[in-house]
Amino acid sequence: MSTRRTAAPVRVTPEGLGWEPSGRWVRGRTKGVTVVDSRHPVLVWEPGVPVPLYAFPREEVRADLLRPAQHPRTGTHTGSRIFYDLRVDGEWLENAAWTFPAADLAGHLAFEWSARTGRGLDHWYEEEEEIFVHPRDPYKRVDALPSGRHVLVEIDGTVVADTRHPVLLFETGLPTRYYIPREDVRLDLLRSTSHSTACPYKGTAEYWSWRGGADIPADIVWSYPEPLAAVAAVKGLLAFYNEAVDITVDGERLARPDTHFGAALSARSADRAP
Template structure:
């Protein structure tokens, strides 16, 4: 019989994993089939990975759908050597699940999220709310606050946005993002793209690219047309990557921050 941890405290394993019991009811599905139905999930943070994932007691997993992996994805998760393929309706999802070597997590199975890596379970729910990309971190805040600051945005020396009614989005571990009303943005300098991203805190974003000829990353501007309720104040407002544009706030120029997005933006830069 498994003893489920109840104490709410982050613990560390010798392998460098951080983990914490969660009180949320979590379900994971592949299509219409529920593969995980857990009231005792554990949040796990791997070294060097900024977002958590879930691991679940075996008793709350459909192990009858798991097969020993034909081509184990060793090296993809901290110290893990046991991987499983998910077989469902004749379809095989390779390396959809795995176990961690940490003794603290013995008897638990973790799953990939399709929306994050392109394999694994494709629908996830906390209580009755569907969540996307990865679990939300209980130690992270995301606050969208209306402001009267004067914000100017330039791209390659050209003024693209000028507002005194931004919404500032404060997200733990990231620079402040300045969301600007469309009326205060020179939309003729931007072109919409078919790029979209998902965020478990904010929702699904649409993107624009810069029309100019400078070496500027693609998809440098985004908006949330239907944001999650917690950040509803940013609905239809436009934000720019601080990492790749020049932003002035109340007359003071901001340094371009180095973030997890910096490298990806550099790789997207087009002539």
């Protein structure tokens, strides 16, 4: 007779922090120095923040490289009271680490990820795989499925993509993204940009902007030239932000979704305006 094991539910502290132990071996490095080497990390979800972070037992952290922060970032990270500066290669990185006030997480330290906040540790690994931006959420799923749907993309009334061979990417909590073969995209209507982003689920993306004169946000098209293995089907294909273009699937015009990406596109365009 076998016994089926079920995962323990995420625990929630009185401060509203969700947390659960992770079985992954996690390491964090910066400037070639391993600051975190933990086989007992804890995943933590802060209230109102859609992605998790890691906290680590203090004994699995190079605490000798830390000092109480000279200018603590009060009011951040769910009431955290104690922040630490990190010294690596003769340089102090301010507010690189902190503790949570929750009793459940006593004795644990969390660290900033430079790819997400612009400060902190810049290389992270789960087992032997490098991960980017933030830990992958065990409750989030990403599926890239080849499809026979007819997908039409228009910008300001101009057809820029028309395909019957898309790859549909389904990601928990986000609108479906439609990845289109390059031969089915009017690349002459787009220009490549220097913008790039990293995603812990898909990899590093490159971007294009619309060449037309309409008031269209910059960087509305992207592609993963070397995606992570889990979404290999989107390699080299182009996707358009549903928030900024008109997409028709099998004859049905999709409503533009309201997401934080739409706000970010508008803000980025405003920053680049003359």
